[in-house]
Amino acid sequence: MLAKRRQSVILAEIRRNGGVRVGELSARFGVSDMTIRRDLAELARQGLALKVHGGALHADGTGGVEPGFDAKTEWEPVAKDEIAQVAARLVRPGTAIALSAGTTTRAFARHLLRVERLTVVTNSVRVSEVFAEARRPGRPGPTVVLTGGVRTPSDALVGPMAALALHDLHVDQLFLGCHGVDPEAGLTTPNLAEAETNRALIACAGRVVVLADHSKWGVVSLSSYAPLTAVDILVTDAALPADAREQARSLVGRVLVADR
Known part of the structure; x- marks a missing residue:
């Protein structure tokens, strides 16, 4: 799976459940923990998620973040x-x-x-x-x-x-x-x-x-x-x-x- 596609699936999971864990995503996609951490870092860079120890959360927990166009x-x-x-x-x-x-x-x-x-x-x-x-x-x-x-x-x-x-x-x-x-x-x-x-x-x-x-x-x-x-x-x-x-x-x- 291409990185952009994987990140899109991860973002949808964050939006649905409020957060994700690195280990679970690594097993789901069959990639390394480091790859998932890079995905989460990219989502955080765009303001779409909040990177935390072991995973990531919705950027503000309430759906109140508006990403740029x-x-x-x-x-x-x-x-x-x-x-x-x-x-x-x-x-x-x-x-x-x-x-x-x-x-x-x-x-x-x-x-x-x-x-x-x-x-x-x-x-x-x-x-x-x-x-x-x-x-x-x-x-x-x-x-x-x-x-x-x-x-x-x-x-x-x-x-x-x-x-x-x-x-x-x-x-x-x-x-x-x-x-x-x-x-x-x-x-x-x-x-x-x-x-x-x-x-x-x-x-x-x-x-x-x-x-x-x-x-x-x-x-x-x-x-x-x-x-x-x-x-x-x-x-x-x-x-x-x-x-x-x-x-x-x-x-x-x-x-x-x-x-x-």
Whole structure:
């Protein structure tokens, strides 16, 4: 298993259980203790875990840490792109959609460049950059409405200005990234202001589509902003365990699994 993949699995374990032990991980992956310690050191360097004697803990024990955008880009890039491809099939030319901030929604935005006559509402600086960089003479691309607001570590624009910009808008579909997805806690984020802006995005959407890879399942962060029953479609990847898929299907309208 490649180091990045192994670290991703370790991070998901930390998020689910609050911590991991070096010895257990070494036996599970069939690698040396030193290899696991290097993995934990890398997670700690990115602010995703707290390295302790014999293992690692969740960075703050409450899901309140918000990693930077570039750090999150490193995790599950293949799964995120597969999810983005499946989600793009839900978008019809000539419609109005909204995209929240996140690394998966940025991957999704790249797959929208072939969809004609779109209007895209977003509070993501990174998503807006995807469309701006793709502009060519004679090919202006989607009409982009970028909310104002205060910029977060995930490059989301949040706060009263963002909520005001969204208040009177109506879009056909919202494509929503998230920090965590849990059957009881619902959709969660470590950023209170981002939670409020995500609620405003949900309020203006005719249909809510959540893009979340398997590592997000069971993660409970600081603030809940929507129950899973408010989700019309969940798009995830094939690494999501079967029991988690069944739980999701019992709560959301429809589950789509991206499978290469």
